Amino acid sequence: MKRSTLALSAATFSTLFLVGCTSNATTADGEGPIPVSSTADTCSVATNEAPSGTVSFTVTNDGNDVTEFYLLGEDGLRIVGEVENIGPGLSRDLVVLAAPGQYQTACKPGMVGDGIRADFTVTDSGADLTPSGPLAEQITAATTAYTAYAKDQAEQLVTDTDAFVAAYVAGDDDLARELYAETRMHWERIEPIAESFGDLDPKLDLREADLEPGQEWTGWHRIEKDLWPPAKGYTPLTQKQREEYSALLVADTAELLERVREIVITVDQLGNGAKELLDEVATGKVTGEEEIWSHTDLWDFQANLDGAKVMYDLLQPVVVQQDPELAAELDARFAELQALLDQYRTEDGFVYYDQLSKEQVKELAVAVDALGEPLSRLTTTVVSVS
Amino acid sequence: MTEDVRVTAENSSSRLSRRGFLAVAGAGGALAATGAVAVAARANNASAEASPAEQAYPFYGAHQAGITTPAQDHLHFAAFDLTTDSRARLISLLQAWTIAAAQMTQGQEAGQAGAFGGAYDAPPDDTGEAAGLPPSGLTITIGFGSSLFTTADGQDRFGLASQRPGALVDIPHFPADDLDPARSGGDLCVQACAHDPQVAVHAIRNLSRIAFGTAAIRWSQLGFGRTSSTSASQQTPRNMFGFKDGTANVKAEDTDVDSQVWVDPAEGPAWMTGGSYLVARRIQMTIETWDRTSLREQEAIIGRDKRAGAPLSGGTEFDEPDFNAKGRGNEPLVAETSHVRLAHPSSHQGVKMLRRGYNFTDGNDSLGRLDAGLFFLAYQQDPRTSFIPVQTALARSDALNEYIKHVGSALFAVPPGAADNRDFIGAALFDLGTAQ
Incomplete structure (x- = not known):
């Protein structure tokens, strides 16, 4: 998530291993995955900001319906990443490579409708991200x-x-x-x-x-x-x-x-x-x-x-x-x-x-x-x- | 011969405790001092261990121990073939095993003279490697294979053919079975479970020594890391795939133990009342390719969340899976071909098995891959309505089949427990055959 982490991983491990390390990290100081709680009418994301690079969310379904979680582009349409089929009580990780910019998060309890959305900002960490186009x-x-x-x-x-x-x-x-x-x-x-x-x-x-x-x-x-x-x-x-x-x-x-x-x-x-x-x-x-x-x-x-x-x-x-x-x-x-x-x-x-x-x-x-x-x-x- | 053994049984009141050995030795006098010190040191170490090590389960009782007993951490399982056609020798063996098993499960040395006593020019009765070790929760469970009653070519070696239970069938060949005859079947089986692998191995070693000349080991299996909990007080352990296994297992505390595990007296035969049927399968896992599989696919194959063990339909580990729950695209959250769905009691008229399996890793194969997997052990009232239909469904459709291979198979009738040291395991089977 930090540039130094990325550099280390590039030197020794592949991206996947970085992801593995990240998702096991603790969240105490905001370093690890960002906890997300999805209920019938709330979608609480522990922070609305993260540095650019690999961004991880741990999405917990605290509601009674199956839920989904999305990270969307600023337009609210482009899907940057998603996890679906999270049963009630279960947690699942979403790991994305995000460039600096404005995003939206969305939980979709019941897997229908537009979902419960919030703005999310990815700040520039200086991490080298390849353009995706x-x-x-x-x-x-x-x-x-x-x-x-x-x-x-x-x-x-x-x-x-x-x-x-x-x-x-x-x-x-x-x-x-x-x-x-x-x-x-x-x-x-x-x-x-x-x-x-x-x-x-x-x-x-x-x-x-x-x-x-x-x-x-x-x-x-x-x-x-x-x-x-x-x-x-x-x-x-x-x-x-x-x-x-x-x-x-x-x-x-x-x-x-x-x-x-x-x-x-x-x-x-x-x-x-x-x-x-x-x-x-x-x-x-x-x-x-x-x-x-x-x-x-x-x-x-x-x-x-x-x-x-x-x-x-x-x-x-x-x-x-x-x-x-x-x-x-x-x-x-x-x-x-x-x-x-x-x-x-x-x-x-x-x-x-x-x-x-x-x-x-x-x-x-x-x-x-x-x-x-x-x-x-x-x-x-x-x-x-x- | 029979009488000899019974005499031994009564004499065995002068039992030698592995832990209390020093007192006996002291009374006996002149043993090599260094040996006694060594034993004392080991005994002291052992006594500092946690309480499960001190646990001793009664050997005698209505049911054999090692079935609903909370699953211990280690296993040594052995299948034996009889090398005699003599009914008397078979009975003597079962009597001798009963006595030795009763001694060892209580933390005593096997035989009258134990590990260090007896004639100086004779080998000791007990092989000695468990001396100083506590009982370690050892249970010894004995079963009878179908070949004890009728051999593959139809011989009735011991006059027992008429006593063969209907439930002691020949397990059918399932699709993709790759069974090795040298790891399958057997006239007799002994399951030794303990918290200490040395204690379990000691039990099999001494019982096989007693059997020399009457029965020989056909195959055996070491297991580490129980893969099932048989008591609600135990945490669900993980199998070699890294998933919690046997969450929905029958537990000792469950009310359905009588209807799922113990033989229905109405079904018979009478000598099996209080007994159960044990299916043993050596299931090899291709863990190398499994480890390369995405978490998404691993969870989809099993049908459970890997971290918590909850079904993918949600909830916590012990919540029942909701097979009707749908996710994206109206696809079921717990896939049709997932292991949990195909094996679930609701897919099999509610039948359950008491699973008591262990992980194993027997070194590696010739390709440099770990020879690892699950040694599946399951007790049930009748395999015709439990293991066989469940395995038929699994063999046909289970998504897990890509990563497993059944290489060994056996079914044993596990008779009721022995009442006391005048009784022996399986006695009722022989009482019915000819008057004793």
């Missing part, structure tokens, strides 16, 4: 570009799935095995988007271990098991079954494309998506659980990493301005993980996962965690701009 434009550009990327990947997925299915139905298992991992990469690159369709995800990507009793197993991994059958106790699918599962895969993938064409990506989805892709790697791929029959986990690994990198690259200009240290760390960690993965490239793609040694798997896991941790700060860094 151009950044906001960069963010819009990033989300637009990502929406186009997701559509492109979904389209390629449809085309490649058709080719894969054709080989599988025709009984050309060698070709189908060859196409399997490459085709799935289009899915894995946009996995957080694809997974946001809760009904399509299990139809297309469910693993056998995750089946519910009575649930029919369809999709990629059903066919995977048929192409890389276990040595014992497996009954191959009949031609008729092959055709049925293939038709379902094609239809569900077409449906996916239709829906991806409709979506509008927001900046927080972009920031979270990158982190989720790394989580996918950390929990599914690095453990070798995703492709338990084909062992093509490294293709998925690469595709998840591609997807995360695309998201990050689009946001990178914003991160550079907001938190240059985070940007530098992310650039380095992405490069490190990619270099590690490149060691396992072969002519046809990658080494099969069951051929990696324990030490190699651990090395990958450690690099995934090293990237995942700073990547989890991406969303706050870019969302605080908009």
